[in-house]
Amino acid sequence: METKEYIESGILELYVYGLLSESENDEVNAMANKNPEIKTEILSIEKAIINLSSSFSPFLSHSQFEKIKAQLELKHGKVIDLKSRSNTATYVGWAASIVLLIGIGFQYSKLNESKEQINTIQTEKSKLQETVVNLESKNKTTETVLNVIRDENNTVVALGGQAAAPTAKAKIYWNQQTQVVYVDASGLPEPPEGKVYQIWSLKLQPQLTPTSIGLLGNFKDNSSKVFAVAKTSGAEAFGITLEPAGGSASPTMEQLYTLGKV
Incomplete structure (x- = not known):
């Protein structure tokens, strides 16, 4: 499979989201090590997800992170750096949560719109019924008047x-x-x-x-x-x-x- 076709297949997105099997992950890693273009595409996907998530998450500067890391080393010894794949999984989780909240908000908005439409229809129905009653009353009055005028007796x-x-x-x-x-x-x-x-x-x-x-x-x-x-x-x-x-x-x-x- 050519590099372009491999990138467009969607497997890299599934790799970043952590949805591939272990053997499939090994395959993508091998392809990335051999092909700089594939590796660049993976980094690009990860960056896009991180940017989306960080716009909704608290900001932690590099200097603050280093201070926290130093304190942990003093108390507990050397701090083991987390792999980028773990950070990526966290950001993906944040992004999924944000998408879920947006979806819930959208559904809630549509529900309110439906309720408003039902209330509007009921109001229009009541007005129409009132109009019909008024017309029937006027028709009866008109019929009575005509009968009175036309009565030869x-x-x-x-x-x-x-x-x-x-x-x-x-x-x-x-x-x-x-x-x-x-x-x-x-x-x-x-x-x-x-x-x-x-x-x-x-x-x-x-x-x-x-x-x-x-x-x-x-x-x-x-x-x-x-x-x-x-x-x-x-x-x-x-x-x-x-x-x-x-x-x-x-x-x-x-x-x-x-x-x-x-």
Whole structure:
């Protein structure tokens, strides 16, 4: 095998890492002794590993090492120098530990990213479910409004503006058979804070007799401005007044916004 092929085979790296058998080590040693290029490559690999490991390990200067060595010789006699292969094995161990720590850190980071992605997906799912519920509610409201407008059994009563609000207007949809009443309040201004619209079923004969059939609560939140109120029978007219929150026992005529006869 040529020198280049031998170097590129990867056997020298395994030699430096201490992963070869004894016979394979002897073979590499023999090749290195005969071929300076192979020996240089081995030193180069060892140097690379040492540089990697030393960047993460405490630094011990040559002078400090000699002082420690001298002290040991005084106490215990001659200190036997460790072979470079042992030092290399130590550095390889440090490098392997560093690589392991980096791998653990990477896996931990990926785990956190996965958890964040799961939380994001759950949040988006909750938002989507909320949107679906809102759409279903709006669709039901729209369907109800259309059914009210299209019901040929409904009597439509137009309510015109009065002195308190000349431009105000509204419509009553009243099914005289079922006595169900809906109010289209889209022509009314938003009530002031602390005020509410109250709907009155009126009998004109033999005298004016008003009966409250409901309040238009949550006026701002009702986008369609169509409200279902209490049933009524025998009405001859309908009126809407602006009352204090909670409604009044009788209509405040000074705050009569709309009125219309059946």
